Amino acid sequence: YVSVGFGFALVVAAWLFFRVTGALFNPNIATALLAIGVIGPLRWLLLVVAQLVGAVCATAVVQGLMPGQLQLTTVPSLGINKAQALFIEMFATTFLTFAVLMLGVEKHRTTPFAPIGVGITLFVCELWSIPLTGGAINTARAFGPAVLTGFDASHWIYWAGPTMGALLAAAVYVFAKRHRYWTLVPDQDSVDSEKSPTVPSLPLAHLSRVRPRSGTVGPRGQEDRNRQSGSAAPPRLNLDI
Template identity: 50%
Template sequence: MSFFRRSRNNDPSIADPNYRSGPPTTKPSWFASIKDDVCAALLEYAGTTFFLLLAYGGVQASSTEAATSAQPSNIERVMYISLSFGFSLLASVWLFYRVTGGLFNPDVSLALLLTGVIGPVRFVLYCIAQLLGGITAAAIIYALTPGPLASNTYLAPGVNRAQGVFIEMFITSALVLAILMLAAEKHNATPFAPVGIGLTLFVCHLWAVYYTGAGMNTARSFGPAVVTGFPYDSQWIYWLGPFLGSLLGSGFYTILKHIKYWRFNPGQDTVDFRESPGDPMNNVKDAVRRSISSASRSGRSRSRSQGGPDGDAAPYREKNVPPHERSAATGMHNGDVAPDGVRPNDSPV
């Protein structure tokens, strides 16, 4: 997939190893790569159909099993649906993201347009392809499986429309941010971006499947609605909510890029083992040695301060002579006593 309005800056003084967005020297025409854009859109249609075919199939199987089971479990159904969408996206993105980027979602396409990854022509073609892929996948599941199509998204009882819009907004923003940070940003973990993206979709479904059906993709909600004749009047929620989520996710990503987020935790994606932390026990040993050394220096300093200016010689100073011994011990008269009161040859001990 060609990148629009992106160029590599080889200046070694730039800390950011990623591509830098900015106007190129000569602005290319929007239709300069129209053939590549059309081919990519056709492949995006195939990838979206593949992704939603697997996901809708899981939902259909879960609904059919719940209708025929004597003791259906809503929790197991939510888990089944979440795993169907999460793992379907993981597998589909891993297959297609080196071909078309593996977007499968008009709201993700909008985020990539806003951040300069794709151009407007490819954005329009991708959106058309993704919406058609959703319709095709829903039609195939409707034709191949018994019972009514169970993949429509609608609000649960007790959830008002404003709540539905904001739930869809937040889960879509999480998906958009995961795609931008894991796939659009180039780093050592980029080859494994499909895993993180699929897990993000899985976690978002765990929250929102019960409340809104976890649309977070206009093509995903639009396809079953077209096939079943728009049975719910809440279809606009699954256009507005993901649209706002795309704006929120791409806006947050733009802020991260503007403040140069990689400066706050440099080298986090390195594979050089020498960047790993040292042995924690060595840190403990060093701290103990420093404590012992500090205590030893403190003890010697205290001894010197108690002994006076002579230091270690202080204990061996001559003893003072008591007043009543001065005359007899020295053989001097009272006027001849040594002025300092010390016996001339007295032992230091």
């Protein structure tokens, strides 16, 4: 339920702000964009500050609207050590950041639908990371609740892990770009039907073009088959009166 909520919320929010601010709600993804040169240091700083402040304000709003004490702080689950939590957060953020880079940063025919793909990616990442680490995959997501409820000793994981994951995704993206990944499967996003593969010839297609041999059909079939086998056709009876 929580994973579905995260995924759909990101789809809606990203689609609303996709053409306004780029829908950057994650300081780690902003760091990846800084690393590949899409944004400059000043914009990165402003984005990160806005995201962290927004996370604190959002936490305060949620706590004010919902009854009772909410457990919003992300901490590793029992049985998950700090190293495991670090790499879980790292790899989950890698997948999410790479989805943003390939669907939103790279411009192609499906770029306007990037919020859907990114939202689904977040849903999948949250689905397996929430039971293990709380599924922050976003430093701001961990920072906002921690400001109001207190910082846990493992809070550093949610700074280091997502940042490492975002930088790893940026490195993979640069590697793919430098090796011209689009040449591996050219015209993959083309809508030109002429670029579709041709239908291969069927092994038995030539049989439909072969004319039937004489004697295989028709009223003389039995006579022709007997002639080919060397036997005479049976005599016909004269029934004329």
